[in-house]
Amino acid sequence: xxxxxxxxxxxxxxxxxxxxxxxxxxxxxxxxxxxxxxxxxxxxxxxxxxxxxxxxxxxxxxxxxxxxxxxxxxxxxxxxxxxxxxxxxxxxxxxxxxxxxxxxxxxx
Numbered sequence: 001x002x003x004x005x006x007x008x009x010x011x012x013x014x015x016x017x018x019x020x021x022x023x024x025x026x027x028x029x030x031x032x033x034x035x036x037x038x039x040x041x042x043x044x045x046x047x048x049x050x051x052x053x054x055x056x057x058x059x060x061x062x063x064x065x066x067x068x069x070x071x072x073x074x075x076x077x078x079x080x081x082x083x084x085x086x087x088x089x090x091x092x093x094x095x096x097x098x099x100x101x102x103x104x105x106x107x108x
Contacts, residue, residue: 011046011055011065022082023064029084030091041095068094 031043048055066078
């Protein structure tokens with residue numbers, strides 16, 4: 001088990017953003033992969049159209065935006081390809097690869 005909690009949030013503007021829709025599908029796959037770690041890794045979503053104050057507080061200007069927090073502090077922002085395997089690998093590196101399953105390519 002982990003000794004910390006990581007929160008990953010995807011900020012989107014669903015109604016006006018094709019890339020946001022695509023990222024939501026990808027993040028569902030990523031969340032499914034990490035479901036055994038739901039006490040340690042929380043994957044969430046904020047819709048900037050519905051909750052603009054959240055996005056303003058975090059200075060979100062592009063959609064989709066994937067941010068990673070640990071202990072209430074931002075520790076990463078994903079800027080790679082929109083691909084479930086790549087996002088999962090990024091999270092594994094950020095969270096700690098020794099603590100998470102390794103053969104994701106067969107699972108996703």
